[in-house]
Amino acid sequence: MESIPPNLRKLWKEWEFRGMILLSLTTQIVFVILGNRRKYIAGAWIRIIVWTAYLLADAVAIMAAGILSNNLGEIYRKDSFVPEYELLAFWAPMMLLHLGGTDAITAYSLEDNELWKRHSFGLVSQAMTTMYIFVLAWTRSLFSLLFVVMLYVGLVKYGERERVWVLYWASDNKFRDSIPDIPSSESKVVQECRLKQLEGYHHEFLEMVKRLFADLVMGFQDGYASRSIFENHGASSAFRIIEIELGLIYDLRYTKAKIVYSSWGIAGRFIGIFLTLIVLLMVSLHERILVANIATTPRLTVP
The missing domain is CATH 1.20.190 (Delta-Endotoxin; domain 1)
Incomplete structure (x- = not known):
């Protein structure tokens, strides 16, 4: 049957x-x-x-x-x-x-x-x-x-x-390798922050925050710079900055942001x-x- x-x-x-x-x-x-x-x-x-x-x-x-x-x-x-x-x-x-x-x-x-x-x-x-x-x-x-x-x-x-390319670059080893080493003198992040201040822009923390999510040690200059910046902002502005940086980290690890915001990615999309x-x-x-x-x-x- x-x-x-x-x-x-x-x-x-x-x-x-x-x-x-x-x-x-x-x-x-x-x-x-x-x-x-x-x-x-x-x-x-x-x-x-x-x-x-x-x-x-x-x-x-x-x-x-x-x-x-x-x-x-x-x-x-x-x-x-x-x-x-x-x-x-x-x-x-x-x-x-x-x-x-x-x-x-x-x-x-x-x-x-x-x-x-x-x-x-x-x-x-x-x-x-x-x-x-x-x-x-x-x-x-x-x-x-x-x-x-x-x-x-x-x-x-x-x-x-x-997808394969994005997964490869978002893996732990490649994500960690993409973060520059801490220089012996002054941090590159601090230098960039000072240049941005002179140009009228806000501070950028992405390279600094990426070290925290890659289990890398943050430099003394970076920690001092981030603390001094947050001291000059109110609580709402500080949490807003943290929200933006966490969103950028999320995009780098879970989405195609690395492709979407690159010249090759834009050309390929078109x-x-x-x-x-x-x-x-x-x-x-x-x-x-x-x-x-x-x-x-x-x-x-x-x-």
Whole structure:
């Protein structure tokens, strides 16, 4: 006896990939809305929601790519590849974009930054799966060319200039190595503070505060300078300065701030957005042709 009725199996076969796509999109929306809010909100509900979405995001994207490759493999073996499945294969590079994550969160905890090697391996395996789907779906059509463009955008977002790179530089060793040593004479922070004072700016504490979060010893000059600065401010101003500095530390360890505020990151964003808009425009222009081909082509039912 069959444990699952045929109707339910057929319904699951039709909606398993769509369900994974919707779930993956939902996790990305959660990251955009709540990913950076947990910096200001200490409630348990937001931690649970973000933690659940963080655990689901990678697994769902990988499962969706696996389901897609399996379905396309069955279609390819039957030699009945139709335009409908060519459009379906276009979701493969989109999964790389989802794996790249949003700007609001790259790591849920500091320990996640140490897993950059695991994410590097995940990037390689997901890229190989995407290339397998690309080979199956290659028809020398416009969608095949657009597939290549989105594959490039997805690899860049997940790899070199995005998540893996950010996790690598936010790991404890690299974060500690990025902090300069204490000079033997006067602290560089003190020198910069004096220059900023002459220019009419407020003092900057980021390099000083970073030492506290890297388990490094703060220099005597830095401690004296920070104490003298806080003595000249009221309680509200002092707490406001601490809030700003803690927010900057949070952005460096948990988000893509190091990428977003760099020249290479800005250039990469503009290129990625431009290419994505071009792909969206081309898909929109050829949508009617594809729909017409789907309507006139017999639909293949995969058992």
